[in-house]
Amino acid sequence: MAAVASVRCAVVAVRCVRSRLSTPPSGGYTCRRALVHTPCASSSERDNVVARDLDLLGLSSTRHYDLPPFYADVRLHDHTHQILDMSQAIDDPSSLFVVVSQNARKALISTDEATGQPVQAKYLGRDDARRLAGDAKPSYLGTQESGAHVFVVVADDGASSSSSSSSSRFAEVKLEGPHIGRHDASVLAKACGLVSWQIANKFCSRCGAPMHRSDDGKSAKCTGEGCSRREFPRTDPAIITIVTSGDWVLLGRNPKWPPGRYSALAGFLELGETFEQCLAREVQEESGVDVSDAEMIYQESQPWPFPRSLMVGYQTKLPPPTFENPPRLVGAAGQTVALPSAPPTRVPFGRSNDAELADVRWFHRDYLRATLRGATDASEAAMLSRAFYGDENDDAASPPVQVPGEHSLARRLLDRWLDDIRGTDTSAAVEGGGLIERISSAPNLDALSNGHKHWRRKYVLCVVSDVMTDECKLVVRIHELDDYGYHMDCYRQLVGECRAIDDKRRLQVEPLGGGRIEFNPWCDGDGNDGVTHSGYGSFVVYGYSNAFPFERQPLHDLSAAIVQHAYPFLDVSWHDGGY
Structure with missing residues (x-):
């Protein structure tokens, strides 16, 4: 399964992974072959991937949210x-x-x-x-x-x-x-x-x-x-909002909707409330997430005369997950670069109010991008479906997630956020750059859903380098099978990803080492694990690889940092023991 999250972490050259510093250098973190990516990089820094992202989402250069909202384009004059x-x-x-x-x-x-x-x-x-x-x-x-x-x-x-x-x-x-x-x-x-x-x-x-x-x-x-x-005809105002935290968005599912359908959180104003007070109350009631101190940005409104509502759309921005005291890597020439390290500032834990919604969960923007474009074949559809719903769902035609159509304000808010996160320039990729961006640093973890049980899989940590632009990044890949397969399969999977987007072999892959990643599903207070609607759990990174042994000491902390950065609502730990 394709990677479902793209990590904005620092990248480092192959030969820079040798030792660590306990204190940062006075001049900051620099590296000739390092490129630091942040969640809010400017559109000019992402020119090369915008066209590809829009194509994956099925968005053309004229976006649907640039047109008047549905049901607001009457074009009749009141005479x-x-x-x-x-x-x-x-x-x-x-x-x-x-x-x-x-x-x-x-x-x-x-x-x-x-x-x-x-x-x-x-x-x-x-x-x-x-x-x-x-x-x-x-x-x-x-x-x-x-x-x-x-x-x-x-x-x-x-x-x-x-x-x-x-x-x-x-x-x-x-x-x-x-x-x-x-x-x-x-x-x-x-x-x-x-x-x-x-x-x-x-x-x-x-x-x-x-x-x-x-x-x-x-x-x-x-x-x-x-x-x-x-x-006189009156209108009942209601707020509707997407709650975002960096690359994550909080969506909910009404119990009356088909399985897999999620949307923005919404609710009607009560007497004496402002729109912002209503927003904070509704989000708290439906998800348990406190957004009273969050930044609430008005987007647009849409009449919804079924029978008489006016939807007032917001984006509610929580602080993105951040990392404190990142480790430093030092190369032979003295170059240094910072990488993200656990623990981050957590994305607020969301839990649905059964009286309001059947489920609320955080979705990574790359996961939505991958699923909204549609599965390319039946096998991929079945894999995505199992990843989201669990093994009990064998219907290959079932999409892993659905969102409202483009006629809805919820979809307009969601698509506008997806485009704003990665920039709005729709120009084609610039020749000679951008390939390194198209390889996700995050592991292809397909087990972040409520249906999955405990598993343990092999992984490799690699460096992908672009020989033309001198850019590189750390990448983690895991095996698709529990307790089976080889570390070489993980390496070959990553090489295949690079060859699929690079027919001139500009991207080079060098393994640094490997081990295992173990997933433990979320457990409630009574010890009942696995089947919950939260989808939360923990990862443990450990072990070693006979095919790709680390040259000196295991770099499981770096692998764990990449996983933690990609999935900030999960607990990630590591140790050097075990196989």
Whole structure:
């Protein structure tokens, strides 16, 4: 399985791995053949990998989040005050009508006669609208650039089924909206939201008397004597946020969703709350993570009229995991370079509130990148599925993780974060550079899910060098089989990765040594291990390799540091004993 995390750690030349210093040099850490990578490197430093990353994510140079949000692209002008006679506008031959069902969930759409797939909203003339809605009073939605007024009417009983044909049918706007285009979906969503408000406000909430709708349908007045209460369509604001920490993002799964589907955390405002207070409360309630002191960055909003919500999107930034007192390596010429060392500042432990969500977990951006692009074949799909769900899931067609579609604000927030982390320049890779970036330092650990039990596998620590740019980095690779295989297989796997992206053999691989990595699943207080929704556990790095023995002393601390940097919510330890 391909590596699921990319570690931003320092890199060091092959011959620099010889000894350690107890104190840092006064001039800092430098090395001629070292390139230090940080989680927040500038876009100019990542020009060479942006195009590849966008391709893996299926993103083109025009990103979906650069367009108006779905359901916000109505493109109708409100001419209510310019229309002197609404009934005359309704009877205007140029006026158009959309039809929604009596429960305000479905709308009439045009379909492809051959496939039955939705194509666009079905706009009718006045006579055709009367045949479906009878004498139902139309409500004004807006006016097109052409001057045509657009209205919504509610279908009669039975019209939803009797009007279906090979070219049109009633369909749920929330489900089919993404398939009919942004503008038409926005118009139908607004129509359903307005009708839903009208259905819920037929009677006065103060005195119980019938409400009389205005000519345009956008307000209602109580008919009760001495009441005169007026009602207008209202919107229920809700926050939605991705919680990030460096290269990690916290997502949750609603128990009503299909297995494997995760999304951003969200919730409605309560009385007296600001958006930021609501955000902190909802994240705490759903995940147990305290973000009250985190940086909350407003991104954008999206109407979600199902029936009347407004989603207010944030990115909530926790401090990225950092490493204290990194070890130093010194080469024969006196070059020194710092590498990350455990323990880091931890990513906050997340635990779902069963009353709110079925699961919350931290996802590495490279794992999302690998899974969102889709598995390349059935065997890879099966491997990803087992890695995420556990051995009990043998359905090769099941994706390891799903996220909402591009019509949702959650996906816009997520994709914008993925692009911002690695830069937004979509230019092609610069000739002569960037190859070293495409090899992940992190081991290909596919056991970070709740379904996996204890395992023990062989690993090798290597240095990958680019002979053209003089760059290099430390890389850890483990064997895919428990207690089987050879260290040589790990080495050959890494060589294969390099050859796949480098047909000119610029990348050279030299093994420094090897040993074993042992995974112990998370255990609860009662000693029940393995099957939990947290996905947390620990790694132990130890042992030796007959094929690739370390020249002087084992460098398990460096291997452990790479693993720890890639998986900061796991406990990682090492020792020099054992086989």
